[in-house]
Amino acid sequence: MPRQAAAALERLRLATPLVHNITNVVVANVTANALLAVGASPAMVQAEEEVADFAPHAAALVVNIGTLTAPQLRAMRRAVPAARAAGVPWVLDPVAAGATPFRLAAAQEMAALRPAVLRGNASEILAVAGEAGLASRGVDSAHPTAMAHAAAARLARALGITVAVTGAVDHVTDGERAVAVANGHPLLTRVTGMGCTATALIGAFLGAGLPGMAAAVAGLATLGVAAERAAGQACGPGSFQVALLDALHALEAPALAASARLAPAPAGG
């Protein structure tokens, strides 16, 4: 499995996929830089007047509801069908899906449009699955990751998609198979937008032609290994954020293969 992730990284670098992002105002800069650093080409295009024209020309689309507004939701409703019609894969980040009824409805509406990958923390995945009610309050997860694994498997099977639940150990499942990604560093939780960055990187791997499971595993392993290397250079969240961009840029396929901690996991659900 680590070798597959490494091959995926090589494929991404050859493809330099154009990744169309409709994302939140907190992380737009962070995720654009992470996409550039890993070897993809980001574009933040979110006006409802233009997304349907842009999406078909991208290699992948990233939809993130972190600072959702009514116009942005309208843009998502145009971009996703345009991407789908053109065969462009897309990934959904249901940021804080359980925090308000507006977000929950939007996240569930988008999930029902069947992204190739749905990536969230445990609380977000439980919310989208309809198994958390409105219990989660903010953008950080309030549920143990393991609690969301069964919900992820059920959601993956019901929608025919890949679901990735991130946390100290990430869990990626298509409902039949599951893979645990045990890379990463606690500093990832001390900088905003690292989950959104994980989602954007998954988008880059989708854009390089990887199927959902492989794209999600490669994206999370790449971020996790880069974070481990960055943490060794950093003295806190500020320098970590910068070092992470350097580490994403410097990460080569053999190093990813050597450091990725991937293991089959029970699919559950």
Ligand SMILES: Nc1ncnc2c1ncn2[C@@H]1O[C@H](COP(=O)(O)OP(=O)(O)OP(=O)(O)O)[C@@H](O)[C@H]1O
């Ligand atoms: N305790 C931890 N130790 C190591 N890695 C972690 C830990 N917690 C999260 N990560 C990693 O951080 C990245 C982001 O995952 P996380 O679940 O924190 O996303 P999130 O809650 O959506 O974040 P955000 O809302 O800030 O964007 C993932 O790559 C995950 O593997």
Ligand SMILES: Cc1ncsc1CCO
């Ligand atoms: C802090 C924050 N608030 C809305 S989106 C976001 C970035 C992390 O998801």
Ligand SMILES: [Mg+2]
């Ligand atoms: Mg998040």
